[in-house]
Amino acid sequence: MKGRDPMELDEEFMPEIYTLEDEEGNSLTFELLDTLELDDERYFALMPYFESAEEMIDDDGELVILKEEIVDGESMMASIDDDEEYDRVGAIMLERISKLFDDEDEEEE
Template identity: 45%
Template structure:
């Protein structure tokens, strides 16, 4: 990897249930209980980012038809465990 790419954020385009596309920046990846999860924050798209919602999106990696896809977490207990982990990591990142 070149030096220039080391500091370039990993961006993902996510599509919600209504078909709306939005850019997200990868914050963290973690393996929890044998599953892989991705935490993302909305990408900064303009100068008003401080006034926008900064929701943390957490998705689970699953394999479907021999392809890795990211899906929402439907199980409440699983979501609580994973979101607690990422929220602690996010808080630590802001304290640094």
């Protein structure tokens, strides 16, 4: 039986990592957790991404919800300025992510 080359990582297990610039010009790294198409808009649920376990433990784990905007023909992630829209999309994303992790827990049992 031939083993799998450990250097060949399954793309299914590779996180999608994005480095975004905040309004003050700081670069922040995030892992994409989910995307949502709603009312002809595209939304992204992201969590801060850290290289080390210590950094991850120190973080508050805040979920970040961004919206796709097209600027000069290019897709960009942008803040959601409307509080009602943010709350509505955030609630849907939290429910989807909770279900995703609940499903993973059930598979492990």
